[in-house]
Every structure is written in structure tokens, then in C-alpha cells.
Amino acid sequence: MARGVAGSIGHEVTLARTNLALTRYAAARLAGVSPSTQKRVEEGDPSISIDTASRVADAIGLKLWAKAFPIRTPSLRDTGQLRIAAFLRSLASDAFRVTLELGLGNGRSIDITFFGPVEIIAAEIERLLADLQAQYRAAAAKRDELALIHQRPVRLVLVVEDNRRNRAAVRDHAALIGSMLPAGSREVLRALRGGQPLGRDGILWVRPPR
Numbered sequence: 001m002a003r004g005v006a007g008s009i010g011h012e013v014t015l016a017r018t019n020l021a022l023t024r025y026a027a028a029r030l031a032g033v034s035p036s037t038q039k040r041v042e043e044g045d046p047s048i049s050i051d052t053a054s055r056v057a058d059a060i061g062l063k064l065w066a067k068a069f070p071i072r073t074p075s076l077r078d079t080g081q082l083r084i085a086a087f088l089r090s091l092a093s094d095a096f097r098v099t100l101e102l103g104l105g106n107g108r109s110i111d112i113t114f115f116g117p118v119e120i121i122a123a124e125i126e127r128l129l130a131d132l133q134a135q136y137r138a139a140a141a142k143r144d145e146l147a148l149i150h151q152r153p154v155r156l157v158l159v160v161e162d163n164r165r166n167r168a169a170v171r172d173h174a175a176l177i178g179s180m181l182p183a184g185s186r187e188v189l190r191a192l193r194g195g196q197p198l199g200r201d202g203i204l205w206v207r208p209p210r
Contacts, residue, residue: 002046005046009041009057012062013056013062017042024039031060033052085111096195098115114192120147121191121192122142123157123158128165132173133176143155143156153197156181160205161205162207188204
């Protein structure tokens with residue numbers, strides 16, 4: 001993995017230097033590094049520090065920017081959500097076929113999915129609301145992908161741990177939540193327990209069972 005990233009940086013540095021008609025020696029002088037270090041950066045040596053690679057890139061007009069991309073969804077066991085998922089599974093009607101961690105490819109999965117005769121309920125468990133809008137967008141993308149795969153209506157339920165911090169996080173977003181997730185906890189629980197279609201997306205507040 002590190003070698004692949006270093007190789008990509010080296011390729012971009014080499015291309016930019018060549019476009020500027022600079023020799024490695026000249027580029028090294030601009031960056032304040034040795035020609036051998038310049039060569040190691042361009043050849044994708046993974047042992048080169050980020051600081052050194054940044055200096056070499058900056059000298060020829062490049063800006064290194066790091067961004068982390070999710071490559072898999074942490075498992076329920078990793079995140080402590082399993083008890084909540086098991087609780088939801090226990091209260092669901094036999095009319096549903098329940099699947100934990102339904103894979104969607106690219107390492108992503110839906111925490112718990114309820115396959116009903118009319119529609120599918122895709123539930124994403126959030127123990128901490130760090131960025132409600134971003135968390136909703138990620139969950140909604142999974143909902144849409146699942147609907148495309150199965151060609152059936154899929155309702156998204158955001159399952160949120162009921163605590164002071166999470167309640168405070170949504171206090172100023174009541175109207176937004178009402179538009180994105182109009183079904184409340186009672187409506188969601190009624191659908192799950194009764195095996196009936198939910199009909200719209202919703203939010204379910206739960207306290208983790210001890």
C-alpha cells in the first residue's frame with residue numbers, strides 16, 4: 001500500500017519536473033535536497049518522509065494533499081453495535097428475513113437489513129452522531145444501491161443510540177431530520193414488530209441493552 005502511494009507521488013513529481021524542463025539535479029537544488037533524494041522520491045521509495053516528499057513537490061509547483069478513503073465498513077463486532085443489532089433482530093416480526101452486515105461490495109455493508117414481502121428496511125446503527133448530514137448521506141447511498149440491486153422499495157432507518165450527546169447533536173436539526181427521516185421511533189418499531197411496510201425513511205432511538 002505505502003509503495004503504491006509513493007509510486008503515484010513519484011510519477012506526478014517526475015511528470016511535473018519534465019514538463020518544466022528541469023533536470024533532477026536542478027529540481028533537487030530548488031527543493032534543498034540531494035540529487036539522490038530527488039531520485040528516490042521520483043522512483044517511489046516508500047521510506048521517504050512526507051516532509052521530504054512535500055518539499056520536492058512544492059519546489060516544482062505541486063501540493064501534496066492527503067485524503068483518507070474508506071475501503072471497508074467496520075464490522076458490528078469492531079464498533080460495539082452488535083448488541084443493538086441483536087436487539088433489533090429479536091423484536092422483528094417473523095415476516096422479515098433478517099441479515100446482519102449485508103455486503104454491497106467494495107468492503108461496504110448495511111448493518112442490519114429486514115427483507116419483507118413488500119419492501120426492504122435497511123438499518124444503519126450510529127452510536128455517535130459526529131456529522132449527521134455526512135452520516136445520512138453515506139447511509140442513503142447504501143439504501144439507493146440496495147434498491148437498485150433488488151429492484152424493490154428500500155426504506156432507510158437510522159438507528160441512533162439514545163444518549164444526551166446524540167440528542168444534543170440533533171436538537172438544532174429537527175426540521176432537517178423531519179424531511180430526511182420522517183418516520184419516528186414508534187412508527188419504525190410498529191413496522192418491525194408487525195411485519196408491515198414502513199413506507200418511508202425513519203429514525204429509531206434506542207438504548208443499548210445491557
